[in-house]
Amino acid sequence: xxxxxxxxxxxxxxxxxxxxxxxxxxxxxxxxxxxxxxxxxxxxxxxxxxxxxxxxxxxxxxxxxxxxxxxxxxxxxxxxxxxxxxxxxxxxxxxx
Amino acid sequence: xxxxxxxxxxxxxxxxxxxxxxxxxxxxxxxxxxxxxxxxxxxxxxxxxxxxxxxxxxxxxxxxxxxxxxxxxxxxxxxxxxxxxxxxxxxxxxxxxxxxxxxxxxxxxxxxxxxxxxxxxxxxxxxxxxxxxxxxxxxxxxxxxxxxxxxxxxxxxxxxxxxxxxxxxxxxxxxxxxxxxxxxxxxxxxxxxxxxxxxxxxxxxxxxxxxxxxxxxxxxxxxxxxxxxxxxxxxxxxxxxxxxxxxxxxxxxxxxxxxxxxxxxxxxxxxxxxxxxxxxxxxxxxxxxxxxxxxxxxxxxxxxxxxxxxxxxxxxxxxxxxxxxxxxxxxxxxxxxxxxxxxxxxxxxxxxxxxxxxxxxxxxxxxxxxxxxxxxxxxxxxxxxxxxxxxxxxxxxxxxxxxxxxxxxxxxxxxxxxxxxxxxxxxxxxxxxxxxxxxxxxxxxxxxxxxxxxxxxxxxxxxxxxxxxxxxxxxxxxxxxxxxxxx
Numbered sequence: 315x316x317x318x319x320x321x322x323x324x325x326x327x328x329x330x331x332x333x334x335x336x337x338x339x340x341x342x343x344x345x346x347x348x349x350x351x352x353x354x355x356x357x358x359x360x361x362x363x364x365x366x367x368x369x370x371x372x373x374x375x376x377x378x379x380x381x382x383x384x385x386x387x388x389x390x391x392x393x394x395x396x397x398x399x400x401x402x403x404x405x406x407x408x409x410x
Numbered sequence: 411x412x413x414x415x416x417x418x419x420x421x422x423x424x425x426x427x428x429x430x431x432x433x434x435x436x437x438x439x440x441x442x443x444x445x446x447x448x449x450x451x452x453x454x455x456x457x458x459x460x461x462x463x464x465x466x467x468x469x470x471x472x473x474x475x476x477x478x479x480x481x482x483x484x485x486x487x488x489x490x491x492x493x494x495x496x497x498x499x500x501x502x503x504x505x506x507x508x509x510x511x512x513x514x515x516x517x518x519x520x521x522x523x524x525x526x527x528x529x530x531x532x533x534x535x536x537x538x539x540x541x542x543x544x545x546x547x548x549x550x551x552x553x554x555x556x557x558x559x560x561x562x563x564x565x566x567x568x569x570x571x572x573x574x575x576x577x578x579x580x581x582x583x584x585x586x587x588x589x590x591x592x593x594x595x596x597x598x599x600x601x602x603x604x605x606x607x608x609x610x611x612x613x614x615x616x617x618x619x620x621x622x623x624x625x626x627x628x629x630x631x632x633x634x635x636x637x638x639x640x641x642x643x644x645x646x647x648x649x650x651x652x653x654x655x656x657x658x659x660x661x662x663x664x665x666x667x668x669x670x671x672x673x674x675x676x677x678x679x680x681x682x683x684x685x686x687x688x689x690x691x692x693x694x695x696x697x698x699x700x701x702x703x704x705x706x707x708x709x710x711x712x713x714x715x716x717x718x719x720x721x722x723x724x725x726x727x728x729x730x731x732x733x734x735x736x737x738x739x740x741x742x743x744x745x746x747x748x749x750x751x752x753x754x755x756x757x758x759x760x761x762x763x764x765x766x767x768x769x770x771x772x773x774x775x776x777x778x779x780x781x782x783x784x785x786x787x788x789x790x791x792x793x794x795x796x797x798x799x800x801x802x803x804x805x806x807x808x809x810x811x812x813x814x815x816x817x818x819x820x821x822x823x824x825x826x827x828x829x830x831x832x833x834x835x836x837x838x839x840x841x842x843x844x845x846x847x848x849x850x851x852x853x854x855x856x857x858x859x860x861x862x863x864x865x866x867x868x869x870x871x872x873x874x875x876x877x878x879x880x881x882x883x884x885x886x887x888x889x890x891x892x893x894x895x896x897x
Contacts, residue, residue, distance in 0.1 A: 372882065374467065377463075386422070387421065
């Protein structure tokens with residue numbers, strides 16, 4: 315195995331770049347896209363786009379993207395916020 | 411860094427994150443003068459974004475609401491439960507704890523500390539208001555202020571371990587039968603049962619072994635027996651150390667139903683075995699001779715989409731919907747399975763079925779369940795694309811005649827679990843009110859609705875209007891004035 319030396323700042327900066335690129339690929343209005351950045355334990359098929367869904371009044375995140383997404387009624391959605399690179403260390407499991 | 415919920419589902423399901431008190435709520439309609447008592451409910455509301463986006467909502471912070479009703483007036487109060495975890499995360503101003511019931515995914519500073527979020531059920535038992543989470547001991551709250559008082563162990567008579575969210579109270583003797591599973595730690599098959607008499611004294615403690623490590627959310631009691639369902643949700647220490655959420659769903663796992671005598675020592679415990687259908691909650695059970703009859707909402711497959719299948723199969727919404735079924739066990743038979751009758755096959759719901767609790771363990775006639783009725787009107791433009799995915803009616807089931815009546819709350823409403831409040835302590839079964847919280851998805855606010863349980867088709871007779879939306883509920887309970895005075 316080849317080891318690469320890096321600093322935490324450089325590593326987080328790289329993640330931030332990836333997060334920023336992901337943010338550009340925002341989905342349809344009202345549909346939230348969530349991508350785990352470092353949640354290695356979360357299994358997600360390659361290319362799948364996680365969605366927030368609702369089943370029997372319970373919201374849940376389908377990492378496989380196969381569930382029907384929840385689209386809040388117009389005017390009631392929490393405003394989506396692009397995650398900035400400097401935020402990424404704090405929201406390491408999210409970006410929108 | 412300021413708090414931000416980038417993973418929030420938004421709309422009605424975004425965290426609320428506030429506590430409230432309203433003296434004399436706005437009421438539409440008329441609250442019956444003979445309805446006097448307190449409706450407590452509990453559920454989930456995240457203070458901070460979870461560490462994992464696909465965490466279960468069952469891992470959100472516990473939140474309690476109280477509706478005090480007397481003389482046609484309603485006072486409302488709500489509070490987060492101040493668990494050890496809540497306080498630690500508030501101090502840190504961020505989530506510290508990991509996946510639902512997996513300490514290995516928490517930050518090192520809080521590993522091996524209580525993960526209790528106290529968000530599943532709230533009961534008034536032995537003179538204490540207790541908020542319950544099946545993975546941890548009960549937490550006592552002040553019944554008027556909802557202030558968190560601390561863990562409650564029946565004056566030290568029970569252990570400091572998992573305690574079910576569904577203790578059963580015999581309405582005649584006042585005896586409480588309760589239990590805890592994974593009782594000797596994560597991944598253990600040990601289950602402990604406690605018998606507590608009406609004075610609060612522990613009279614018996616029995617330890618048994620489950621057939622495998624599994625979610626055991628609820629039990630039922632008859633006058634003679636305790637009925638113990640298992641589910642297809644499995645876990646192990648290895649699974650937890652691998653960093654996964656506590657439960658995985660195994661579609662191949664059979665269902666086991668344990669039956670043991672209430673007056674025994676557990677040595678007569680017998681496990682029946684059948685197809686892997688999911689019974690998370692029970693309604694009631696009776697013993698008739700050598701037969702034990704258990705009524706419960708049952709789904710063919712997993713009802714919880716956030717506990718993924720261990721074989722990678724996708725969540726099946728149809729398979730996760732419940733119908734009320736009757737399972738009959740023949741204690742004389744050498745065949746270790748049961749007979750099933752689907753009692754109301756046309757009604758599917760989320761499995762939060764209730765009854766008049768004065769008939770627990772005894773012959774009864776009626777049950778109640780929130781259902782998803784796609785034939786009822788739903789205004790998707792105002793309420794979002796939730797048609798067929800939220801509870802839009804209460805069904806009142808007559809187990810004797812097979813008749814069903816429904817109560818419809820409105821085309822932009824979803825309903826939380828409803829409870830029955832008898833008109834008086836001596837009122838006959840069904841003579842009383844069906845009470846529950848309805849969420850108005852279009853107006854982004856919630857209301858407590860009260861309907862006559864004998865005439866549900868006439869709709870709510872009163873709506874207690876809140877000027878804000880409430881968090882998701884799991885369970886609630888009615889505590890009448892003669893048990894806990896309102897004034």
